[in-house]
Amino acid sequence: MAQEKQLVVGHKNPDTDAVVAAIAFSHFQNEMGMNTEPVAQGEPNKETKFVFDKFDYKYPRITTVADTDKVMLVDHNEDQQSFDNIHDVEVTYVIDHHRIANFNTNLPLYYRAEPLGCTSTILWKMYNEEKVEVPGNIAGLMASAIISDTLLLKSPTTTDEDKAALKSLSETAGIDYQSWGMEMLKAGTDLDDKSTQD
Amino acid sequence: MAQEKQLVVGHKNPDTDAVVAAIAFSHFQNEMGMNTEPVAQGEPNKETKFVFDKFDYKYPRITTVADTDKVMLVDHNEDQQSFDNIHDVEVTYVIDHHRIANFNTNLPLYYRAEPLGCTSTILWKMYNEEKVEVPGNIAGLMASAIISDTLLLKSPTTTDEDKAALKSLSETAGIDYQSWGMEMLKAGTDLDDKSTQD
Numbered sequence: 001m002a003q004e005k006q007l008v009v010g011h012k013n014p015d016t017d018a019v020v021a022a023i024a025f026s027h028f029q030n031e032m033g034m035n036t037e038p039v040a041q042g043e044p045n046k047e048t049k050f051v052f053d054k055f056d057y058k059y060p061r062i063t064t065v066a067d068t069d070k071v072m073l074v075d076h077n078e079d080q081q082s083f084d085n086i087h088d089v090e091v092t093y094v095i096d097h098h099r100i101a102n103f104n105t106n107l108p109l110y111y112r113a114e115p116l117g118c119t120s121t122i123l124w125k126m127y128n129e130e131k132v133e134v135p136g137n138i139a140g141l142m143a144s145a146i147i148s149d150t151l152l153l154k155s156p157t158t159t160d161e162d163k164a165a166l167k168s169l170s171e172t173a174g175i176d177y178q179s180w181g182m183e184m185l186k187a188g189t190d191l192d193d194k195s196t197q198d
Numbered sequence: 199m200a201q202e203k204q205l206v207v208g209h210k211n212p213d214t215d216a217v218v219a220a221i222a223f224s225h226f227q228n229e230m231g232m233n234t235e236p237v238a239q240g241e242p243n244k245e246t247k248f249v250f251d252k253f254d255y256k257y258p259r260i261t262t263v264a265d266t267d268k269v270m271l272v273d274h275n276e277d278q279q280s281f282d283n284i285h286d287v288e289v290t291y292v293i294d295h296h297r298i299a300n301f302n303t304n305l306p307l308y309y310r311a312e313p314l315g316c317t318s319t320i321l322w323k324m325y326n327e328e329k330v331e332v333p334g335n336i337a338g339l340m341a342s343a344i345i346s347d348t349l350l351l352k353s354p355t356t357t358d359e360d361k362a363a364l365k366s367l368s369e370t371a372g373i374d375y376q377s378w379g380m381e382m383l384k385a386g387t388d389l390d391d392k393s394t395q396d
C-alpha cells in the first residue's frame with residue numbers, strides 16, 4: 001500500500017541546520033519506507049547557499065503552508081516558527097534540540113529531543129542506530145549544519161556527540177572540517193545580508 | 199563526582215504504568231550512572247497494589263512535591279498531571295506515550311515520545327538499545343503495566359512493539375501473561391474502589 005506523503009520542515013527564517021535537517025530526515029524516513037518531501041520555509045541565507053553550492057545539492061521547494069495532512073518537524077517545535085497552517089495538520093514526528101514551548105498535539109506522536117548542539121547530530125545518531133547509510137552529499141550538508149550551529153565546535157552548546165558526528169560525517173563527505181568550517185563561516189559573515197547595508 | 203539526585207515521577211492519580219515506568223526508568227538511569235529515586239504521586243489503586251504484591255516489590259515513596267532541583271517525567275507531560283511545583287524545577291527527561299499539551303521548558307531536554315500502547319514498552323526498548331538487563335521483578339511490573347494499559351493487548355492503542363515487549367518481559371519474569379493478565383485485570387475490577395459503593 002502506498003504511503004501517504006508527508007512534508008518535513010524546519011523553522012521559519014531557516015538557518016543551515018533547519019534546511020539540512022529536513023533533507024536528512026526526509027531521506028532517512030524514505031529509506032525506512034515512508035513517503036516524504038523536505039521543504040524550506042524561506043530562501044537560503046548566504047551561508048546556507050554557500051553550503052548547497054559546495055555540495056552541489058538542490059535547495060528544497062519553498063513553502064510556509066503545508067499541503068499534506070501530516071507533517072514532520074525538525075529543528076523547531078514552537079507553533080509560531082512552524083507552518084502557517086500547523087494547527088490544521090497532524091504532526092507525526094518532531095526531531096529537535098531546542099526547549100519545548102507553545103507546542104500542543106491532539107494525538108500521540110514520535111518526539112525526539114536531545115540537548116545537543118545541532119539537530120543534524122541527532123539525525124546522525126538515528127542513521128547509525130538504524131544502520132542507514134548517509135549519502136556523501138547529505139553527509140557534507142549535515143557536517144556543515146553542525147559547523148553552523150556550533151560555530152565549528154566552539155559554542156557552549158557543543159557536546160561530545162556533536163564532535164563525534166562532525167568527525168564521522170566529514171570523513172563520509174571527504175572534507176577537512178577545520179578548513180571547510182573556516183571557509184563557510186567566513187562566507188556566511190562576509191556575504192551576510194547585513195553587509196549590503198555597509 | 200557524585201551525580202545530583204533527581205526524582206522520577208508518573209502522573210497524579212497513578213495507574214500501574216505511571217508507577218512502574220518511574221521505577222523502571224529510575225533503575226535504567228541508575229544503571230547508566232545517574233542518581234535517581236522513583237516516587238509516586240498517590241496511593242496504589244487496587245490493580246497496582248495486586249501487581250506490587252505479586253512481584254513482592256516495595257511501592258515507592260509518595261509525594262506530589264519535588265524535593266530535588268531536577269526531575270524526570272514518565273507516562274505524562276501535562277503540567278496539571280505533574281508535581282505541584284513543576285514550574286520551579288528543571289525537567290531533564292520525559293518518556294511518554296501521550297499527546298503533548300501544556301508542557302513548556304526553559305531549557306533543552308531529552309524527550310522521547312512514541313505512539314505506543316504503554317510507556318513501559320518504550321522503556322523496554324531503551325533497556326534493549328543500551329543492553330541493560332531488566333531484573334526479573336521489574337520485568338514482572340513492566341509486563342503488568344503493558345497488560346494494564348493495553349487491556350491484555352486488546353485496546354486499539356496496542357502495537358506490535360507492545361506485543362513483543364509483553365512477550366519478552368513475561369519470559370524474563372517467568373510468568374504466563376495470559377493467565378496473569380486475566381487474574382490482575384479481574385483483581386483490579388473486583389476490588390475496584392467503586393465496589394465499595396456497591
Ligand SMILES: [Mn+2]
Nearest residue numbers: 015017018075
Ligand atoms: Mn535552526
Ligand SMILES: [Mn+2]
Nearest residue numbers: 017075118119
Ligand atoms: Mn539547530
Ligand SMILES: [Mn+2]
Nearest residue numbers: 213215216273
Ligand atoms: Mn498512565
Ligand SMILES: [Mn+2]
Nearest residue numbers: 215273316317
Ligand atoms: Mn501509560
